Amino acid sequence: MSPTDGQDLPGLPTQRPFVTVDVAIFGVLQDELQVLLVQRPSLATEPYPGLWALPGGFIDVSADDSLEACARRKLAVKTGAVAPYLEQVGSWGSKARDPRGWSTTHLYFALLPADSIQLVPGANAADVRWWPVAGAGVRGRLAFDHAKLLAAAVERLRAKVEYTSLPAFLLPREFTLPDLQRAYEIVLGRPVEKSAFRTRVLAAGVVEPIDRQRQTGKRPAQLYRLASRSEPIYFPRTFEPKRD
Amino acid sequence: MSPTDGQDLPGLPTQRPFVTVDVAIFGVLQDELQVLLVQRPSLATEPYPGLWALPGGFIDVSADDSLEACARRKLAVKTGAVAPYLEQVGSWGSKARDPRGWSTTHLYFALLPADSIQLVPGANAADVRWWPVAGAGVRGRLAFDHAKLLAAAVERLRAKVEYTSLPAFLLPREFTLPDLQRAYEIVLGRPVEKSAFRTRVLAAGVVEPIDRQRQTGKRPAQLYRLASRSEPIYFPRTFEPKRD
DNA sequence: TCAATAGTGTCTCTTAGACACTATCGT
């Protein structure tokens, strides 16, 4: 197959944008919401050398059957794991966002239990590490338009957390209700009322109790697991605090 | 500039998907939610000849500065109008969705006052017309994967209508509250309670009264216009009917 | 018995939903 196959069929444009997929992988570490970033290679031939970026890259039209498959592949390459939750955030494309030319990117975000995975520095990424989302360490120092992409992913995540069970995908398979409540508080960045939280989560059927409790020094807590390991639950109302 | 410019820079993939933008343009006509479709040319060299499809097509990397600009261009070409509301729904891409090869599409949906525009049959589209969204006339007879795309756009629209002022963008610049309520009912496909509707819409500051009323045979109705002509308003709660 | 965390009960207040009622036009 020649390298220009499919580039010159009649009616198809000869000049095409290049197409990438980026993934914002979120986890909770040290009681903080963090995002997985990779460091770009320090080669003068590469754009933004040495800067941090969302993991991602070009579509491989011979290896990737679809955009989502491409996102899952890039996720697996960095984490060696299959994320329990993956969702498309949107797409961006313009002449200016990549110095190499007209480009589009399809942005996904993934949630996973951060302590369950091993980071995998890749051939094309000097380093891989978690960065706190709230911290200023990352702000404004990301390659390409990734600061904007990350902000969009965080905004989407925070918005959906108000009315879905998404934070459960940040926890290991078995967890307690206080664990889950803490995950909500970490993502939202504000405290959540305990009684209302428990009522809502249990009424919505997000979780089901298992026949075990967590033994700590204090009163033991009932262990739960997700009722639906793959799909999030949507709540009828939100967690938003009462307006004043 | 040679036709392969930008195709062979070092590090860039030589094989790229082709990139399209599609737009689901919605309007209310004959008391129904309708979508603008174009008929594909009846040429054997074109895929899906004669079938109906969402307006759209390839990115023109020399004419389009961004994906959204491309969507606005395609919208203007068919309607001659600038839509008061345009939102990205998502993107799809795979090897299989277009017989000509690996392709991606970026789907937008637009809302506009249907009676304010003139349809413009284009060079590459045999015909343009409105189709009822609910009707079976369109179902399963769309080109490419556009049935799926249209379903996604309708789903997004319906979901957002529950908690936003989107239907206002389907009305002319001046309208009455009963007009607006009717627009909600048409999009949602179910009746909306009058009193709660008015309370919510007015409390949210969606509209502002103008110094005129609509004279019909009956009691005249106060005319309003959008408080914010460009941005939709988000309600704190939804219009969903009480569960049983 | 105390500290600490898990889990429940109770009160209030807001708001949606239902629906009846009033208001204003033309005929």
Place this chain on the structure above:
DNA sequence: ACGATAGTGTCTAAGAGACACTATTGA
């Protein structure tokens, strides 16, 4: 006066938010 549509008021019930209270462990 009446039909028809515009617009308001009232009652009820459900759920959120606040917060106090009880429960269960180890030390």
